[in-house]
Amino acid sequence: MKTPTIRDVAQRAKVSLKTVSRVINNEPSVRANTRERVQRAIETLGYLPDLSARSLRSATSYALGVVYDNPNAYYVISVQNGVLSACREQGFGLQIHPCDSSSPRLAEELRDLVRRSRLAGLVVAPPMSERMELVRYLAANKIPFVRILSAAEDPADGYPCVYVDDRDAAYEITEHLIQLGHQRIGFLWGGVSHRSSPERFKGYESALKDYGIPLDKKLVIPGDYSFDDGFRGARRLFALRDRPTAIFGSNDEIAAGVLAAAKSCGIDVPYELSIAGFEDSPFSKQSWPALTTAKQNTEEIARHAALRLIAELRPPGDAIAAAYAKNEGFSPQLVIRDSTARARLPAAD
Amino acid sequence: MKTPTIRDVAQRAKVSLKTVSRVINNEPSVRANTRERVQRAIETLGYLPDLSARSLRSATSYALGVVYDNPNAYYVISVQNGVLSACREQGFGLQIHPCDSSSPRLAEELRDLVRRSRLAGLVVAPPMSERMELVRYLAANKIPFVRILSAAEDPADGYPCVYVDDRDAAYEITEHLIQLGHQRIGFLWGGVSHRSSPERFKGYESALKDYGIPLDKKLVIPGDYSFDDGFRGARRLFALRDRPTAIFGSNDEIAAGVLAAAKSCGIDVPYELSIAGFEDSPFSKQSWPALTTAKQNTEEIARHAALRLIAELRPPGDAIAAAYAKNEGFSPQLVIRDSTARARLPAAD
DNA sequence: ACTTTTGTTGACAACGTTGTCAATCAATGG
DNA sequence: CCATTGATTGACAACGTTGTCAACAAAAGT
Incomplete structure (x- = not known):
């Protein structure tokens, strides 16, 4: 009732340890006949190679x-x-x-x-x-x-x-917002320890440029990839004299924060404010309204x-x-x- | 430059393999003096026990x-x-x-x-x-x-x-809703393959009973632990002639679905409809309004x-x-x- | 026929560790 | 001072597998 080893298989198939090893590892130079016999022994015994032993012996690991x-x-x-x-x-x-x-x-x-x-x-x-x-x-x-x-x-x-x-996708999102007629588009940064943050910003920046919209630094808010920073950032944008009509949050969590901020201020999404996220987390589908985003597979x-x-x-x-x-x-x-x-x-x- | 083994440590500390092994495993019967020498060798060499070898040799694994x-x-x-x-x-x-x-x-x-x-x-x-x-x-x-x-x-x-x-916590949630004055409380089931589903239902059922509120089967909807089932279930409840004033979703995802359904129907939460979830997933904090729920640590x-x-x-x-x-x-x-x-x-x- | 090649197989050592057991040493008791 | 104990240490085998190499058999070339 012990768990079978390569040795048990060898005994049952009447071959050497090494031959069983060869069959397990699909090495060539085993006669079809022998191979089959070993296979049968493996099946009937329910043999499983021991990963510890394997990786100990062979240089390569699993x-x-x-x-x-x-x-x-x-x-x-x-x-x-x-x-x-x-x-x-x-x-x-x-x-x-x-x-x-x-x-x-x-x-x-x-x-x-x-x-x-x-x-x-x-x-x-x-x-x-x-x-x-x-x-x-x-x-x-x-x-x-x-x-x-x-x-x-x-x-x-x-x-x-x-x-x-990320840059290209952020460009597309920004472009989408521009094509909807938005001219004042807020941008909420993700955490700067992630390379994706500046990449997404570059995409935003370059779409604005291509469409001849000047970058307004007041619409760009630093922060982290978090709900709370989305919430806070959105509040800051809402407080502006000339408030943006769209906000691009660097990920879905930020966008969720923006959405919550909008609701808490009684701002209607999307008719008073468009919001886009990034990532396509399940959250973006499950919020109300569901978030426009970039689907990262x-x-x-x-x-x-x-x-x-x-x-x-x-x-x-x-x-x-x-x-x-x-x-x-x-x-x-x-x-x-x-x-x-x-x-x-x-x-x- | 090879990764050091117990053997290298033994050589450096001028003891046998076994003694090093004893030090590593904190076995007794090693002189403080020796132990320290071995420890030093381990440190200077940056030795780390090999888990494969360990679990291969000893019956117990790690x-x-x-x-x-x-x-x-x-x-x-x-x-x-x-x-x-x-x-x-x-x-x-x-x-x-x-x-x-x-x-x-x-x-x-x-x-x-x-x-x-x-x-x-x-x-x-x-x-x-x-x-x-x-x-x-x-x-x-x-x-x-x-x-x-x-x-x-x-x-x-x-x-x-x-x-x-789960039963007790579901009881508390239901009780909370009742104490807010709700009499018609909808219940959306989670997946029946999970024992937690009937448990949560039992809590709901028994709170109603304790407060003398008859169980209305029309307010109880089967489903799965999913956003979509929450959405669909809520819609069914909204369609009732005598619509519930509160809905208890068996988990936060279901509750999120209810929330989305309420919004899509223009129902104001919480003033026209109270919603409670279960689990305290980050989602429940990040929805708007944030969800009342049961915090499972x-x-x-x-x-x-x-x-x-x-x-x-x-x-x-x-x-x-x-x-x-x-x-x-x-x-x-x-x-x-x-x-x-x-x-x-x-x-x- | 005999050598060479190719393909198939097994004996043996090795991977890095711990379990067993015997050897050694210091300390204790007589 | 010697016998006895208990603590400390090391030699060796073993865990289950694969790499090396040699043995052998069958097929191919001469």
């Missing part, structure tokens, strides 16, 4: 780590699920590692994590993925990793990544990142190694819902 | 698994963080395992997971924790586990658990569950084993926010 520091539950779960889907497909385990991105010992912490648990590599989410000294440390310590980061194009810095074009992005990492681990020439050898870019898609509408005519003011 | 099947990101993250906090404190790793609770092969899947990864035990979240045949299977296969489940009292079925008194509950599991693994007499030897109950706390208010007087209708 688990990835995913590293994040993000209060946004939806984002984290999406990343986890995306990575997990790739891991399960490729026979890898997954170790999650929430951490404190501001910790000075983070680099060593990650190195130790990889060593202790013999991780094959790390998927690194923002904002850690954007700290170059951390990236260089990992590379210097020969720890395989893939970054998920915000960039308009492949950073081509020699380190593998999957990048998300985080799960798919994370899945791709994991496969990209696994590709790096494979010997060159391998099918996966080939399919995911290059850095890939993703563009969030504009999703128009009910929180944005045509600007009321100035006359009606 | 990782827990957490098993869940829940679309609610906030809930899942809270459970993960709670378990993780206990794991880090006690030197355990953590393997997450989202799964499909309706899969007929789930039991074997979990057993295989535990074997392959040499997990010390499982923290099982609802609804898996409530399927007795699964529980019995785990027990029969000598897989240590702790359940998180919904119950008014210790089930005392011999299997360890941490239980949450999921993170603390999960943390306790993990410690309860670790206690089961320890030899009796151990400090943790003693502190967490018994099943513990938790009661969600009523949190009154802005979505509930005094019922308007019938006269004002």
Whole structure:
């Protein structure tokens, strides 16, 4: 009734340990006949390879780590699920590692994590993925990793990544608001520790420029990727003499804060104020009115990142190694819902 | 530059492998002098014990698994963080395992997971924790586990658990609504695969009874723990001739759906309709108006569950084993926010 | 026919750690 | 001073697997 080992399988199939090992690892040079016999023995015994023993013996290991520091539950779960889907497909385990991105010992912490648990590599989410000294440390310590980061194009810095074009999507959102007739569009920044924040601002800035709308600094408010900062920022904008007719919150949480602020001030959304978010978290669908936003397919992005990492681990020439050898870019898609509408005519003011 | 092993430490400290092992594991019978020498060697080399080798050699392992099947990101993250906090404190790793609770092969899947990864035990979240045949299977296969489940009292079925008194909290919420003067209170069910659903209903039912309010079956709507079912259920209630003045949604997502439905019908919350949720997800704070709800401290509950599991693994007499030897109950706390208010007087209708 | 190649298999060591047990040492009691 | 105890230490095997290498058999080339 003990859990069976490779030895039990070998005995039952009347072959050596090594042959069973070969069958398990799909190595060539096993006669079809023998292979089948071993397979049968494996099935009847319900044998499962022991991951500890495996990763102890072989240099290569069978688990990835995913590293994040993000209060946004939806984002984290999406990343986890995306990575997990790739891991399960490729026979890898997954170790999650929430951490404190501001910790000075983070680099060593990650190195130790990889060593202790013999991780094959790390998927690194923002904002850690954007700290170059951390990236260089990992590379210097020969720890395989893939970054998920915000960039308009492949950073081509020699380190593998999957990048998300926040700037382009922010441009589209701003453009959408402009095309609805809005001229005074407020912008609420996300946290500056995230590269996505300035990227989204750049998209906003450049759309205004392309449409010949001057940037009014009073309409741009710093803050964090949080509901509360959205609320506070919106209140500040409402207090302006010439209040904006639309507000672009750097993510859905901020936009939710704006929505709450609008309601608390009796401002009708979308007819008096259009609101756009960013991310397409479930929240944006479930608010009232539902938020116009940019849909980031985080799960798919994370899945791709994991496969990209696994590709790096494979010997060159391998099918996966080939399919995911290059850095890939993703563009969030504009999703128009009910929180944005045509600007009321100035006359009606 | 290779990662140091116990062997390197032994060499440097001029002791045998075994002595180093003893120091690492805090075993007695090492002279203070020797111990210190070894510690120094460990520090200077930056030695870290290899978890694979450890769990391969020793019968006991150093990782827990957490098993869940829940679309609610906030809930899942809270459970993960709670378990993780206990794991880090006690030197355990953590393997997450989202799964499909309706899969007929789930039991074997979990057993295989535990074997392959040499997990010390499982923290099982609802609804898996409530399927007795699964529980019995785990027990029969000598897989240590702790359940998180919904119950008014210790089930005392011999299997360890941490239980949450949903019934009592649902009673309090209903009582709160009644005390605000509501007599017609709608109830939207959660998914029936979760034990918490009937528990919450029982709380609702029994509060009505205690206050002498007859249960009107037309006000009770079946559904799932989802925004959409909240929306649809609310619409059905609004269509009634004698519409309720308050609605109790079985969780915050349902309540959010009710809120959206109310807004889409131009019903003012809370003055025309009070809404209460359950769970205290961030959402409930961030909607407008903020939701009255029952605060489940999921993170603390999960943390306790993990410690309860670790206690089961320890030899009796151990400090943790003693502190967490018994099943513990938790009661969600009523949190009154802005979505509930005094019922308007019938006269004002 | 005999050598060479190719394919298939197994014996053995090794990965880094801990369990077992015996050896050594210091201290205690007679 | 010697026997006895108890604390400290180390040699060795073992956990379950894979890498190395050699043995062997079958197929191919001469």
